[in-house]
Amino acid sequence: MCQLLGLNANTPTDLVFSFTGFAQRAQEHKDGFGIAFFEGAGVRLFVDHQSATVSPVAQMVQRYPIRSRHILAHIRKATQGVVALENTHPFQRELWGRYWVFAHNGNLVDFHPKLHAAFRPVGSTDSERAFCWLMQELAKNHASLPSVEHLSETLAELLPRITPHGTFNLLLSNGEALWAHCSTHLHYVERRHPFARAQLQDEDLTVDFAAQTTPSDRVAIVVTEPLTRDETWQAMRPQELATFVDGSRVR
Amino acid sequence: MCQLLGLNANTPTDLVFSFTGFAQRAQEHKDGFGIAFFEGAGVRLFVDHQSATVSPVAQMVQRYPIRSRHILAHIRKATQGVVALENTHPFQRELWGRYWVFAHNGNLVDFHPKLHAAFRPVGSTDSERAFCWLMQELAKNHASLPSVEHLSETLAELLPRITPHGTFNLLLSNGEALWAHCSTHLHYVERRHPFARAQLQDEDLTVDFAAQTTPSDRVAIVVTEPLTRDETWQAMRPQELATFVDGSRVR
Numbered sequence: 001m002c003q004l005l006g007l008n009a010n011t012p013t014d015l016v017f018s019f020t021g022f023a024q025r026a027q028e029h030k031d032g033f034g035i036a037f038f039e040g041a042g043v044r045l046f047v048d049h050q051s052a053t054v055s056p057v058a059q060m061v062q063r064y065p066i067r068s069r070h071i072l073a074h075i076r077k078a079t080q081g082v083v084a085l086e087n088t089h090p091f092q093r094e095l096w097g098r099y100w101v102f103a104h105n106g107n108l109v110d111f112h113p114k115l116h117a118a119f120r121p122v123g124s125t126d127s128e129r130a131f132c133w134l135m136q137e138l139a140k141n142h143a144s145l146p147s148v149e150h151l152s153e154t155l156a157e158l159l160p161r162i163t164p165h166g167t168f169n170l171l172l173s174n175g176e177a178l179w180a181h182c183s184t185h186l187h188y189v190e191r192r193h194p195f196a197r198a199q200l201q202d203e204d205l206t207v208d209f210a211a212q213t214t215p216s217d218r219v220a221i222v223v224t225e226p227l228t229r230d231e232t233w234q235a236m237r238p239q240e241l242a243t244f245v246d247g248s249r250v251r
Numbered sequence: 252m253c254q255l256l257g258l259n260a261n262t263p264t265d266l267v268f269s270f271t272g273f274a275q276r277a278q279e280h281k282d283g284f285g286i287a288f289f290e291g292a293g294v295r296l297f298v299d300h301q302s303a304t305v306s307p308v309a310q311m312v313q314r315y316p317i318r319s320r321h322i323l324a325h326i327r328k329a330t331q332g333v334v335a336l337e338n339t340h341p342f343q344r345e346l347w348g349r350y351w352v353f354a355h356n357g358n359l360v361d362f363h364p365k366l367h368a369a370f371r372p373v374g375s376t377d378s379e380r381a382f383c384w385l386m387q388e389l390a391k392n393h394a395s396l397p398s399v400e401h402l403s404e405t406l407a408e409l410l411p412r413i414t415p416h417g418t419f420n421l422l423l424s425n426g427e428a429l430w431a432h433c434s435t436h437l438h439y440v441e442r443r444h445p446f447a448r449a450q451l452q453d454e455d456l457t458v459d460f461a462a463q464t465t466p467s468d469r470v471a472i473v474v475t476e477p478l479t480r481d482e483t484w485q486a487m488r489p490q491e492l493a494t495f496v497d498g499s500r501v502r
Contacts, residue, residue, distance in 0.1 A: 049290075060308070084291055085295065097371035119345070119369075121348060122293070
């Protein structure tokens, strides 16, 4: 199984603390890693088919605090597709003049949808096929960029056409919102005032968020398994779709 | 004016020497930089709206010798579009299940083509508009990935519809070939056996290619202005389109 990590915030936030814990898990998930940072409408996408524990790219990401309101990361343990750069998540496409970034944890069996439009996989993973199909169907449903609410509704209609094929834990962002779909394992925490201290599960490292934030900051973190010991992580239910905007879950 | 740098080779080759000279020129071209490395069908695209002289991403690229057969780099001096990540070259799109990477030097005036298909600009540059239009027109001309020769023919037909709008020095690659179109300034060198020593124009740095290569290696470098003092650089003519495959210009 791969591991997913997403951040959605109302102010540009760095992911150094969370990524440090997350990268530790790459010892078991060593078939590549990737991380995408939105900056306005632009995206920096770093991918490497080396493990996040040894990749010079991952080391740069840990040392260089890139601040972003929308971040999406993935460490890969290959199930389908060889270990190669073109099979490394997150994947990126452009739709309606915005970049979309997608990462998947799970395994889809016999998922070969008809791809007749402008989105074709470059690599050989089930994940990229599912992403291309989602982009194609979103494009068919809306002539131009719809509201986040309408996008959530369309995704809720489309996802049940993928999920019968297998596990589909998903993170998706267009730089406006973060969508998370749970099949088996996804947890989230919403950090807000009053901020407390948190200790990483995987490393002996503690951060005092109060010292790094202002009272109006809001940050949501979505991850396969909880990253910290002393925060209240919400476990998502199977087939649950969550939308995060400005660091909070939209109800 | 921005500056372009492209590499096409018959064996994975690192660009550390050439990029070191190229990045020096970023002192005058400080509105961002970007570099794309193909690895098979996959692409690593590093972009930063900081100057290549100070960007931690550029420093990593200089220290970490990523080997690739197709590399495309750009340092930006903004003419159109604000200094922002979404306006930083190279730009990337997917067409026919392959990634395409594009960088432009120049300025297009009153170029607002009809973009009615699947390729829309995310940023506000004339360059990204031209790239989206080229992708749209290539997609209209060919139902699936054509040969490099046919792509060169189609590009030769399309480019005269852009060039009346202004300067259009262009580098384009799909991981199979490198296309270079000259309006004003582009030079190339084809390095092959017997390899010699070369000294950078911009830095007191010499490299002995003979020590780093095998007799069968072939490497073509395309750049705005020659990078070295002691090699034979070919100046491209206005409106000339060159195609490079396996480190050699295709005639």
